[in-house]
Amino acid sequence: MDPGRELGVNSFEIGARDGAARAGVLHTAHGDVRTPAFVPLASHATVRGLQSSEVAALGFEMVLGNTFHLFIRPGHERIAKLGGLHEFMGWERPIITDSGGFQVFSMGHGGVAEEIKASGGSRGQGHGSVLEIAEEGVRFRSYLGGEEKFMGPETSMGIQQALGSDVVLAFDECTPFHAGRDYTAGATERTHRWLERCLRWREENAAGGLFYGIVQGGTWEDLRSASAQRVAGSSIDGIAVGGSLGQDKDQIREVVGWTLRELPETLPRHLLGIGDVDDIVAAVAQGIDTFDCATPTRLARHGTALVPDPGARWRLDLKKPSEQDSAEPIAADCPCPACTDHTRAYIHYLARAGELTAVRLLVLHNLTFMHALMETLRAGVGSGNLEARGEAILAGDSPYDICPD
């Protein structure tokens, strides 16, 4: 028996469908996650500026911890000794952990983070330098202290096991857009061999949690299809779509489509590093169940709020001089404290002054926006009007207005 399947084949239940979209429940050892869902980043064991209890109060049922960053600091053994990542960060709900592959390879490929960022999403950013990429794994120099470190499939599985992750991701190579077909094909094949090593390690170590394989293959239809078939044919509990999804939003949709058509209906599907509003609306309609992305918290750090404005890519830069005298809230119908208690002028001032309170208020606002967006899409699947709701969002309707409750 595969210990990754200890919760049974019914770890994901689909409750409603609307076209290719699904509304479901992911069952984990730390509770359920209703889908479609956005997963806030707690890369460094904290969602920027918030206590874990506040993230739960916003309605989120899962956060993403980062294997690479937590390996570097404070170290997975330390977290394990302190009771695991849930206990360490005071978060009692499910945790999905990135495999570390993205960050390790970002150091080598350089451009991946920038490319994905340019296309509207990101899985966070790597630093340091890669010393060697080999079949065994990757040797690199830590961005703290500069000591040499190694990460391979077994390392990644061991770290995620020590963290006590509920949803473990396979160790993969995230190939950059500029890599070219030959490199991407070779790296995707190696990612498949690493998937087998991940599975073997998990079996030998009776590892817990659900296990997701990662589909790579860049922007080539045949490579994506083959990777999706290969990963779906493995002993996995779910699938994550990774790697470069292309240069623009149309290509993202195309690559996601090539991947999804090869996957069984029964498995939950996570789309890595994508979080723009229009991308989420499209991907939910295509059949993606969960998303993670640094954008809502990164925008907050830079003084930008998410708002129902498609013409501005759903972004409002509060540092703009035009906001300095505005007595309006960011969004009149938003229930977050930034909007109920404060004006744009105040947040403009705080952001310009570099005050932590600005980051915090905007993280609260942006995550409230993301949660409302997912709620309305999920309700849309349930009531069979996802397309209308999606169109309303894309036309600039507020997700709060559309929300059922």
Place this chain on the structure above:
Amino acid sequence: MDPGRELGVNSFEIGARDGAARAGVLHTAHGDVRTPAFVPLASHATVRGLQSSEVAALGFEMVLGNTFHLFIRPGHERIAKLGGLHEFMGWERPIITDSGGFQVFSMGHGGVAEEIKASGGSRGQGHGSVLEIAEEGVRFRSYLGGEEKFMGPETSMGIQQALGSDVVLAFDECTPFHAGRDYTAGATERTHRWLERCLRWREENAAGGLFYGIVQGGTWEDLRSASAQRVAGSSIDGIAVGGSLGQDKDQIREVVGWTLRELPETLPRHLLGIGDVDDIVAAVAQGIDTFDCATPTRLARHGTALVPDPGARWRLDLKKPSEQDSAEPIAADCPCPACTDHTRAYIHYLARAGELTAVRLLVLHNLTFMHALMETLRAGVGSGNLEARGEAILAGDSPYDICPD
């Protein structure tokens, strides 16, 4: 009639006495402040990392806004147009505003902030450069953009009026410890002339709020006595004790003593920039009613918690390697979220990683500690056992244990 006294001579009521100490209520246009009280700094219209509603939830009844910083950015006219400082920062309770004198003169005298910091307290720190100190006021270069600015008594009163301050401080020169007797005597005399100009401006402009004069005079007994008499003889609603209070804690107590013995019982007394636990215990016993200090929030920014440990000056440096594996809370009996939800190891890690959540958790913790300290001292005055409570605090008892409720 002096408009500064619009709330009547009973703006301060003393409810209980214990020796020279008093427990009272300061009545302001935005509500009451029970004393003795610590006033958290909201220098830049925010208590670092907290929403105003959270500061109120911690139990604080007044915050301190900074005239100088808010003059530089976002500008008092802008705040006035947006409804005043209370409305701007979403704080409905009383606000005391520093006069700006400390920051303006810190730029010129350089050493004041460092000196006061070294002796355990601070009123915040100035930047930029002074161009000219004259009878009229001070010309200086703004630390933002470098443009030339001017601040004198009338400017300061105008800014505080525009902010809508509940407790307005007179414009003063905060003389540094190294200034020497002649300079200090001259500057103190000028501060007295500026006090008269402040009063005249307030009368001519029917200014609101309570008005506190500031006693200067450095560390010379005769200068302090004369300044206290002069200020107390003016048409004021309260007295603030400012300037260099000396090189060590004994000298602080001595200088405060010289000042207080000249003051009428009826006026409320504020001690500027002093916030160390032992200094507060001593000053409350001497008859000080309110305190402001950057220390609790500044320590938080540097990863340090306030704890009942006199041997370590009530400080616990969570960045120390010895805290990295500690599964203990900062203080077992503290009700703040840093202590109820998290370990020292987690906060050590967050502080080392430079995460905002560390600053926020430590601000919450340190302000909770300060509030508990003031609660226990206030209850001590009420029940006539202030001395015993003060001794218990100085011996390392927890303020939470001693708290009446």
